[in-house]
Amino acid sequence: MTDSKDPREAKLPEKSNFSEWYHELLKSAEIIDVRYPVKGMCVWYPFGFALRRSVYNIIKELLDVDHYETQFPLLIPEQEFMKEAEHIKGFEDEVYWVTHGGTSPLDVKLALRPTSETAIYPMFKLWIRSHADLPLRVYQIINTFRYETKHTRPLIRLREITSFKEAHTAHATWDEAAAQVEVAVERYAEFYRRLAIPFLTCKRPSWDKFPGADYSIALDVIMPDGRTLQVGTAHLLGTNFAKTYGITYEDAEGEQRLVNQSCYGISERCIAALISVHGDDRGLILPWEVAPIQVVIVPIVFGDKAPIIEACRALERELSAAGIRVKVDEGDERPGAKFYRWEMRGVPIRLELGPRDMAKGQVVIVRRDGAKRAVPRDGIVEAVIEEGHALQEVLAKKARASMEEHIRLVQTVEEAIEQVKTGVARIRWCGSVDCGHQLEDLVGANMLGEPREEPLLPGPCPICNASTTGSTYMARQY
């Protein structure tokens, strides 16, 4: 469904106009189609799904090392769902309910999972019998549902989250579960490093932790407009759910003990971050590893077309044999229209090959960030891979610089108010809940939580004036 569209029809707004740019890009690059007739439920275009697939392959690879992939049912009976009081308080306003099967009312209402603790933990109770069954680490990649009353946004705030990767673990002790939370954060960090996306890691303030958790760690990405996007969370559940669902194990001494749990999740927001952090006025820029098409070859035809096309196909065969995802664009359009289309889709490397290049035994290699050079036709595979990796470096460096530009250490509420208009403020905070709530109210932004980097020198909490080395990030959040 792409070929019949003139790519020049699409007018991508400048990225400085972030919200419009984002929505138009999802359409022009064929990531997500928002025209499905239910608000907040979207369709993955084939190209978008191919991107999702390669991004999620990284998640799977990182988890498969020591997690099992599984799948649990979507529908949760009301009585199971309602068991954990704090948890349900956090979700009850946004749960979809199935009430009818065919034309008959159901005896028991069924919730569409907003997250799967209440579906999984009754099974953990059955699966775990002894210490030898621990640790247990499972994950699933599934759809979840939230009846959002806020404004929805494709990939960011959805009523159907199509790509929720949730992991759930059980351990003998609280310390082991807490250590697993750190492992999860490190896996997610590795995942975002492979996408060249920098992020903040914070322990969320107590009033913003996951319902039912002892504490929550979150990863946030700073979007181009300075607002933050929570792109991953890891929760220490302790024994809270184990108590509710009766998940116990027999320890080495024959005692029955409650398991300690953690859970952690990532959704298609990782794709939203990928698109938003790296893209430019011309469209997507995709890191080499995840680009559905890594290299596009554009024949530059003067005079006799056949030998050029043949040379391009030979090039394609050679790159493809080396495991590179490559495509020759043999269409009849002028090269400029082709450049436009593949730039929109973020293809990392474009190769141009015309009669003059053939005569010189060279290929012109254009990286998606604009770098351009002619390279010898021999050794093209190595040159392409080298440029693919070089692009990764460029993207990571640029994204890191942009993130740092968006963070400022501020001393006063007034400075914080100003800073959160375009970025993230780091501000001293004594750690008290009262001062935290006041800070959020006065600044008009959310606390992301305590940075995990080096603490500050002592200074006054801007609310209570108590001297503190503590601080918090504050931002407007998506």
Next chain:
Amino acid sequence: MTDSKDPREAKLPEKSNFSEWYHELLKSAEIIDVRYPVKGMCVWYPFGFALRRSVYNIIKELLDVDHYETQFPLLIPEQEFMKEAEHIKGFEDEVYWVTHGGTSPLDVKLALRPTSETAIYPMFKLWIRSHADLPLRVYQIINTFRYETKHTRPLIRLREITSFKEAHTAHATWDEAAAQVEVAVERYAEFYRRLAIPFLTCKRPSWDKFPGADYSIALDVIMPDGRTLQVGTAHLLGTNFAKTYGITYEDAEGEQRLVNQSCYGISERCIAALISVHGDDRGLILPWEVAPIQVVIVPIVFGDKAPIIEACRALERELSAAGIRVKVDEGDERPGAKFYRWEMRGVPIRLELGPRDMAKGQVVIVRRDGAKRAVPRDGIVEAVIEEGHALQEVLAKKARASMEEHIRLVQTVEEAIEQVKTGVARIRWCGSVDCGHQLEDLVGANMLGEPREEPLLPGPCPICNASTTGSTYMARQY
């Protein structure tokens, strides 16, 4: 959650007692856990999910050649769902309805997809504009829901089908759509060949086609008890849905024309067939290509344990480096208990290595079907792969013979009644709907449809006595 269980606790009934064998095996081999607290909704155990993953990788590989993977929403607004009259008639009694979001009733009821025509085709209308957009071939692997009132069975008749692979295509002409149906049947045939599962291919009688289709082709597997399991279907939709959803394209002459469509699906029933066709009294037997663990190495320890374990680990490293999914079972149990567990899970090849083998420079290789020989330690990789492929041949041949034993050409209704007690009857049928219905009523079994093999010599239709070369398969169906 496996290690703490004594595998000897499980008592697998003999396979001749098929239904009990099947249910116990799903549990003992840890494929599916049926204890989830909603009838007809099951949990994939980690081992079961690993098997599903490798089986579905084959489907993806076969479709990725010329289909795009996509994903469409689960929830379908009532008015879209109700548009195609014949289609909805086929599904309305078994649709789950979401009626509430949080505590509020929804303005528009949302159906949980029983299949996705009504979710996908409104988007096809938007995606398809000209003949250059055709053919369009997409697929998705998703969960679907049917409020089954019949007895449910894990992997076979479910209320949540977790693993529905549905493909949807659009073409310029009816002939091209019909040709796509043949392509689909051929892909499915290839899929089942790779699983060493023989099947029947029939055009379903008109009263059993997919609601909204011109006709339906189905693949059926004969289960050990002689009942058939429909394991794949391909439907020619013609312009039926295109009319309802207004899916048109501009042809080369600038005329607007309706597209012609096909759709085809496979579900986790393919796993049910895989388990049932190949398994034996000791458990699963998995074909080499899809076994989550292809080779288990069991150390046979006499005297000093360390050198044996080290030799087993070296063997594991060598096989693993060759891309084989291999595991050493270093547990403290006696070898017999290990054999039992890995046979239950269908591991194709067991290697046994003890001091006597080491002294002789050999490894004992035991195929899951019982074939056993000692092979030189050098060249073990080739020997293992050879035996893996040999097992595939054995399974295919055995399954083929069993299928043929279960089919009999019969001349009379009485013979058919007898035959469908333990297998599939092939019986003459003039092709008229009336005779078809009478046959089904008299025989007390379903018509699968006309075999695609060579027609019969002329003979009388057992109902109307008209001479015919036509025939049909009849069977009790799952």
